[in-house]
Amino acid sequence: MPLLEIENLTVSLSQDGTETTLVHDISYSVERGEILALVGESGSGKSVSSLAVMGLLAKALRVTSGTIRFDGNDLLALKNEEMRQLRGRDISMVFQEPMTSLNPVRSIGSQIMESIEENLGLSRAKARQRAIELLKEVGVADAERRLKQYPHHFSGGMRQRVMIAIALAGNPKLIIADEPTTALDVTIQAQILDLMARICRDHGTAMILITHNLGIVARYAQRVNVMYGGRIVESGSARAIYAEPRHPYTDGLLQSVPRLDQDRKVPLRPIQGNPADPFTPIPGCRFHPRCPYTTQICREEAPGFDDGLACHFPLTTETREAV
Amino acid sequence: MSALLRIEDLSVHFPIRKGLLQRQVAEVRAVEQVTLSLNRGEAFGLVGESGCGKTTLARTVLRLVDPTSGEIWFDGKNVSGLKGKSLAPYRKQVAAIFQDPFSSLNPRMTAGKILSEVLYVHRYEGSIPGRVAELLSLCGLAPRFADLYPHEMSGGQRQRVGIARALALDPELIVCDEAVSALDVSIQAQIINLLEELRAKFGLTYLFIGHDLSVVRHLCDRLAVMYLGRIVETGTSEELFSSPRHPYTKALIDAVPAPDPDDDNTNKHGALAGEIPSPLNPPPGCVFHTRCPVAMDHCKSTVPPLSQLGGHHAAACFAVEPSQDAQR
Numbered sequence: 001m002p003l004l005e006i007e008n009l010t011v012s013l014s015q016d017g018t019e020t021t022l023v024h025d026i027s028y029s030v031e032r033g034e035i036l037a038l039v040g041e042s043g044s045g046k047s048v049s050s051l052a053v054m055g056l057l058a059k060a061l062r063v064t065s066g067t068i069r070f071d072g073n074d075l076l077a078l079k080n081e082e083m084r085q086l087r088g089r090d091i092s093m094v095f096q097e098p099m100t101s102l103n104p105v106r107s108i109g110s111q112i113m114e115s116i117e118e119n120l121g122l123s124r125a126k127a128r129q130r131a132i133e134l135l136k137e138v139g140v141a142d143a144e145r146r147l148k149q150y151p152h153h154f155s156g157g158m159r160q161r162v163m164i165a166i167a168l169a170g171n172p173k174l175i176i177a178d179e180p181t182t183a184l185d186v187t188i189q190a191q192i193l194d195l196m197a198r199i200c201r202d203h204g205t206a207m208i209l210i211t212h213n214l215g216i217v218a219r220y221a222q223r224v225n226v227m228y229g230g231r232i233v234e235s236g237s238a239r240a241i242y243a244e245p246r247h248p249y250t251d252g253l254l255q256s257v258p259r260l261d262q263d264r265k266v267p268l269r270p271i272q273g274n275p276a277d278p279f280t281p282i283p284g285c286r287f288h289p290r291c292p293y294t295t296q297i298c299r300e301e302a303p304g305f306d307d308g309l310a311c312h313f314p315l316t317t318e319t320r321e322a323v
Numbered sequence: 324m325s326a327l328l329r330i331e332d333l334s335v336h337f338p339i340r341k342g343l344l345q346r347q348v349a350e351v352r353a354v355e356q357v358t359l360s361l362n363r364g365e366a367f368g369l370v371g372e373s374g375c376g377k378t379t380l381a382r383t384v385l386r387l388v389d390p391t392s393g394e395i396w397f398d399g400k401n402v403s404g405l406k407g408k409s410l411a412p413y414r415k416q417v418a419a420i421f422q423d424p425f426s427s428l429n430p431r432m433t434a435g436k437i438l439s440e441v442l443y444v445h446r447y448e449g450s451i452p453g454r455v456a457e458l459l460s461l462c463g464l465a466p467r468f469a470d471l472y473p474h475e476m477s478g479g480q481r482q483r484v485g486i487a488r489a490l491a492l493d494p495e496l497i498v499c500d501e502a503v504s505a506l507d508v509s510i511q512a513q514i515i516n517l518l519e520e521l522r523a524k525f526g527l528t529y530l531f532i533g534h535d536l537s538v539v540r541h542l543c544d545r546l547a548v549m550y551l552g553r554i555v556e557t558g559t560s561e562e563l564f565s566s567p568r569h570p571y572t573k574a575l576i577d578a579v580p581a582p583d584p585d586d587d588n589t590n591k592h593g594a595l596a597g598e599i600p601s602p603l604n605p606p607p608g609c610v611f612h613t614r615c616p617v618a619m620d621h622c623k624s625t626v627p628p629l630s631q632l633g634g635h636h637a638a639a640c641f642a643v644e645p646s647q648d649a650q651r
Contacts, residue, residue: 041507041509042478042507156373185372185599186534186536186575186578186579187372187574187578187595188598190577190578190580191595191596212507213580214508214582215580215581215582216580218581218583218584218586219581219584220580238584239584242583242584242585252509254582255512256509256512257508257511257537257582258515258540258541259537259582260536260540260564261581261583261586264541264561264564267516268512268541269512270509270511270513270515270516271509271512271513274479274510275477275509275510277477
């Protein structure tokens with residue numbers, strides 16, 4: 001049984017009496033200990049779908065259909081109090097902005113210890129001991145002294161390490177990391193991601209890694225879901241998706257980024273147009289206005305999600321090279 | 324080729340003042356003894372992590388920040404001392420594109436107004452509406468965009484307006500400060516291609532500031548790597564990426580994950596340990612010695628000079644043997 005199983009999840013936004021679908025009928029699962037990447041551009045629904053798993057959707061957002069099963073529990077059927085207990089203990093989250101997700105007026109120690117006391121029910125002294133261990137594990141030197149310091153004493157990379165320590169406090173089975181290194185410098189990004197990958201390996205923790213950076217996906221994830229316009233358009237092993245992208249959007253993303261391992265004069269092949277705006281209805285396939293292979297059926301009928309792909313005309317080796 | 328922009332021994336320090344008398348208690352050394360030159364028509368990249376001084380250097384070139392010492396020469400004229408009205412001709416020749424098109428465009432003005440304002444202020448001599456239409460079309464925007472406000476456009480469209488504004492006065496040099504960093508991947512590629520197209524069409528010179536090495540490498544002919552206010556290595560894109568010599572450049576390149584799951588070449592030297600020290604209190608000697616895997620004793624006391632390695636290649640590191648490359 002997979003650790004997390006999402007089936008036909010749809011999330012909608014109610015605003016001024018109208019309903020807008022932000023996440024449309026997505027299904028995927030996460031196995032114990034694996035790192036799964038959610039890739040997509042702004043507005044693709046990657047963050048909203050993960051917040052639904054955490055039970056942290058904003059008031060105007062609502063799961064309108066589908067199921068989320070975690071470790072045998074139906075998360076959508078849980079009461080708020082039960083969900084609150086599960087959050088932080090079994091599933092925890094690391095956000096993009098370590099600057100805004102820590103409380104600026106409380107010491108680092110008290111923020112880590114709060115999570116430990118809450119989730120593991122340890123005494124103050126034991127929680128303190130555990131907090132020191134956690135800080136050491138995430139590579140914060142001089143942990144005992146640092147416990148008394150405040151977030152503004154920490155650099156961006158160090159704050160993200162603290163966030164990871166807090167996320168680890170309850171020994172979670174799943175960590176959802178939403179763009180965990182987007183705000184950090186590249187050398188720090190490498191440190192933080194190496195750390196997170198090592199933690200997953202050592203503790204058998206699964207991770208959903210939300211990112212727009214295709215390099216990070218290739219280096220750290222075993223499986224990938226590519227999202228566009230609120231849907232999963234392609235999913236598969238990282239190796240298969242990079243070697244032979246079947247959806248024109250996936251292919252387009254890969255062709256859009258300049259790469260250090262290619263001749264620098266290789267021209268970029270951008271995707272035309274702008275990312276799908278959830279507030280503008282698009283009939284048929286959501287990607288059809290930007291797709292170089294669009295035909296009549298793409299404009300009229302949304303492709304179903306089958307065999308890890310939602311496309312009427314999947315790319316083959318020949319079609320990819322013909323462009 | 325003649326140098327369009329020459330920066331000579333430029334330092335920019337910001338004083339930190341405290342107390343009633345505002346006495347100077349310390350200073351941030353944002354840019355330290357930087358020398359570089361840009362040839363007419365080339366794209367020159369400045370890379371480095373946050374706090375390395377690349378943006379301060381760009382703002383100094385734009386004359387938005389005054390240099391503490393050193394000189395800036397543009398087209399044969401020393402522009403570092405210009406003030407007030409005498410700066411106007413320089414401002415016509417040097418334009419800027421900023422990272423965040425959300426905050427660099429006035430939200431209360433339509434794109435047409437934003438573009439005409441620049442033309443009006445600098446007393447453009449042709450038809451202003453005609454020029455606005457021409458600028459929009461150069462940047463791939465339909466004429467109707469003249470009537471749209473920034474909030475009615477997507478991020479990519481806003482950045483196109485930002486580029487149109489930079490082009491308005493036919494500048495020679497455009498300083499692009501993280502011009503594509505805030506954009507979605509698919510849009511980023513569109514803007515990169517647009518920037519390349521415009522450079523070829525108008526023979527523009529770019530000073531391109533970025534932290535994404537693959538983007539800078541793609542766009543720029545030559546580049547300089549900065550660390551804590553100093554240039555640690557400079558050379559052509561080919562020289563720097565195929566044979567980086569400074570340990571920091573190597574670490575920076577290694578830290579970029581390639582979009583290829585089979586690539587195990589990245590991070591071959593392991594992630595760089597530690598963090599960038601504060602520019603308020605930079606380490607003595609080589610600024611990189613606190614994180615350097617090959618630091619020696621005298622790196623802690625002496626600043627390594629930028630030594631020539633042949634071609635355009637130069638690096639500031641005691642561990643680099645100049646002979647290897649120079650003999651080629």
